[in-house]
Amino acid sequence: MNHAENKQISPPCLETIQDAKDALNGNKLSTLATAKIVKQVYDQLGDAVSQKEFAEYLEISPGNLSKWLHIGSSKIISDNNPDLPIIFSSLYEMTLLESKYIERYGDEVASKKLSKLINKGRISKCSEQSDIKLLEKEIDDLVASENNQKRQEKIVALPTANASNDKTYDDKSSLSILITENQKFNSFVILPTNKDIKLWKDKSIDESDIHNDFPLSDLRSPSLTQTLTCFIKIPMKNIETGLKMLSGFGFTYRDTFVPRHSGKKGYTLLKSDDVIIRGERGASTSLKTDQIKDCKKNTLLSFVEGVSPGPYILVFDEVKREGWTCLMK
Secondary structure: OOOOOOOOOHHHHHHHHHHHHHHHHOOOOOOOHHHHHHHHHHHHOOOOOOOHHHHHHOOOOOHHEEEEEEEEOOHHHHHOHHHHHOOOOHHHHHHHHHHHHHHHOOHHHHHHHHHHHOOOOOOOOOOHHHHHHHHHHHHHHHHHHHHHHHHHHHHHHOOOOOOOOOOOOOOOHHHHHHHHHHHHHHHEEEOOOOHHHHHHHHHOHHHHHHHHHHHHHHHHHOOOOEEEEEEEEEEHHHHHHHHHHHHHHOOOEEEEEEOOOOOOOOOOOOOOOEEEEEEEEOOOOOOOOOOOOOOOOHHHHHHHHHHOOOOOEEEEOOOOOOOOOOOOO
């Protein structure tokens, strides 16, 4: 019996929750109408039930409930209902786009600009999630360009400032700083901490959630003419989480390096052993060597230097090594 079944709440609350559950399980209502009912019910419950408990009563994941609530709360979706996509994933992506516009322009201007996109047909009933993501990239690129311009203006205004943007081997940066500086990398090595793995291991977290939580993909070099590579070291028991991370960061899975058990024949069960998964962005490539001597940090970095071009970035760890930028969450 789950937590929701154990908790004692009043009959009126149970009846209200059932309304939301019926809307989710039925097929007669549109996605937006369902989202509005779920949001209204959640608001009516107030402090009687937490969001996690509400999700349990509805028999959906907390992450999925959050998406329904975002759709039900969106002003741009509510105001332009007939002209917007009817697919759940596309509508949720619209809420992310709306948030980016509000952050950049404020509520009133954001609403006008998004309405223009709808009137011009750039957002329509037929828009898919990928179409909305392209619009998100446009606003992301605009903000990054503006931030970079502001930074350059500040540098010029300083009489003793050194305008060089060269990175040294022991630089440590936050993701927001690197994005603002428009830094780009060809090769990524990711050494997630137990805390990161535990956070992203949750079944309610998917690739898009990881992308939104930690948009590492914004640091990828343009991959039209070259192949970008990402290596993630992770315990075999958490390989599912590693694959979610790889996809969330914008790479396609290619292969896995596993420990070699010398002197043994047949198949060996891997449990707590560390494995290294490799992903790429752009054209698929074949490695010239298929063996990494061990999974120690510097050994892995040396291997990556031999099979993939720089600039290089090490994520979630530090190293004093020339040519590498370190990114701590």
